[in-house]
Amino acid sequence: MFGKRTNDPSSVASPAPKPVTAPKAGAGSSSPAAKQSAAKPTTTAKTPSAPPKPAPEPEKQRSHSEEYYDVKTTVFNALIDTIDLTQLSKPDSVAAREEIRDIVSEIIQLKNVVMSIAEQAELLEDICNDVLGYGPLEPLLARDDIADIMVNGAATTFIEVNGKVQKTGVRFADNTQLMNICQRIVSQVGRRVDESSPICDARLPDGSRVNVIAPPLAIDGPALTIRKFKKDKLKLEQLVKFGSITPEAKTILEIIGRVRCNILISGGTGSGKTTLLNCLTGSIDLDERIITCEDSAELQLQQPHVVRLETRPPNLEGEGEITMRALVKNCLRMRPERIIVGEVRGPEAFDLLQAMNTGHDGSMGTLHSNSPREAISRLESMIMMGGFALPVTTIREMIVGSVDIIVQASRLRDGTRKITHITEVMGMEGEVVTLQNLIVYEITGEDANGKLIGRHRSTGISRPAFWERASYYGETDRLAEALAASEVYDEHGNPVGDSNG
C-alpha cells in the first residue's frame, strides 16, 4: 500500500498535515500551484492541542546528518510558503508528487542548497512522504518483513522483524508531526484522536491494524502501534518449516479441524493465534457454511461459503457500537455450520460456548492466555464479568461440554513462535476441569547464540477423547499414526512420560 491514498472523496475532508511552521503571509511565488490555491485558506488542519514538545534527539539513532534535517526544514518551510498543502491532498499521489518535485527542485536551486543528486532524491522522497503519506512511517510500511511497528513518541520507533524487536533510526520532526500522521490514519476510518478522545483503533487501507494513544494518557508523546497486515498468511506447512510444529502435529491439527472438534486457540499477544486459526480453517470441508466474527477482518478463508462479519466501534458521539456479543448472537440466526470468532475477550464467550454446545460443533475462536489451564479460567471470568449469574460449577460444566481442544501458541524468549500444547478438555473431577495434553513442546536447552533448543512430543496418549469423531470421519488410522510417530524415547528406550497438569 506504499504511498497509496484512497480516492474516496471522504478522504478530502481529512485534516491536512500541519505545516512545520505556519505559512508566512504574502510569501510570493510565481509557481502555478500557488496561484491555483491562493483562494483557499490553509486552515482546515485539525491540529491537536497537545503542546508540541521538542523531541529529544538520540544522537546514535540518526540516519541523517544534522545538516540534512536543517536543509529539509528550510525546504519544507519554503514549500509550504509556496503551495497550499490542503489542496495537494486531493489529487492522486502521482500528480501530487510531480507537483511537489518541481517546486522542491526550484527551491533547492533558489536557495543555493549544496546537495548531491542522491541526497536530493532522498530529500524529495522524504518530503513527499511527509506531505502525502504517512511521513517517516512510509519506508517501514513498504517493507513486507515487518510484523509490527511501534512508535513511542516522535524520537523512538521500534519494529518487529522475524520475531525480534529492534530499534530503528526512524524519527518524526516532533510530536505534532507524529500526531498529525496518527490523525490522518484514523480519520480515514472516520475517527478522531485528540486530547479529548486520546485512544483510538483504526485500520490502514491495506488492512493493517492501528492503535493510537495520545497525550495526556501517553506521557512521552503519541504512541502508535501498527500490526501489519500480511497478504500471504502463513500456512501449516510453513509453520512446520519454521519448527513451530512437527509434521505429525500438523497432521493432528488438520484432523482436529476436519472432524469438527470445537477448538480454542490460546496465546499471548503476537504469539500467532490468528495465524493458527487461519491455518486451522484450511481443513474445513468446502461444503460447510462458515460465519466469521472479527473486530478487524484478518482471516482469509478459502472456502466458497463464508459470511464475514466485523464489529463496529462507537462513532464520535459514542453511539452505534456493535459488539462481538451482538455479532455472535446474530450469527446463530444465520444457519451457520461453523462459527469462527477472531478473538473472544468478553461476554461473547457465553454465546460462543452456547453455539458450540448446540449443534455448531467445529466452531473455533482465539483467546488471550498463557496456558490451556489459564484459558479455562479466562473463559470463566469472561462469562462471570459478562453479568451471567451462574454458579462457577455450571460455567465449568458448560466449558467442558463445549470445548474439545485447546491449542496453545507461544512466542518464546528467543523470538521463535511455537505451538506448545495440543490439549483436550476432558471433563470434571469434583470442581476441577480436567485437561489432557496430547502434544507438548518442551525446552531442553539453549545454544551459544541464545536460541532455545526443544522438542515436540506426544504424552503417550494413543486414543484421544475425540477418537469417536475421528472414526466417524474415517481419520483414526492417520490419527493413530501421527500420535505414535510423536512419541519420544529416553536413552533406555522408554517413552518419555506424560506431563499433564
Ligand SMILES: Nc1ncnc2c1ncn2[C@@H]1O[C@H](COP(=O)(O)OP(=O)(O)O)[C@@H](O)[C@H]1O
Ligand atoms: N509460527 C510462526 N512463525 C513465525 N511467525 C509467525 C508464526 N505465527 C505467526 N507469525 C507471525 O507473527 C505475527 C503475529 O501473528 P498473529 O497470528 O497476528 O498473532 P496474534 O493473533 O496471536 O496476536 C504475524 O506477523 C505472523 O505472520
Ligand SMILES: [Mg+2]
Ligand atoms: Mg490476533
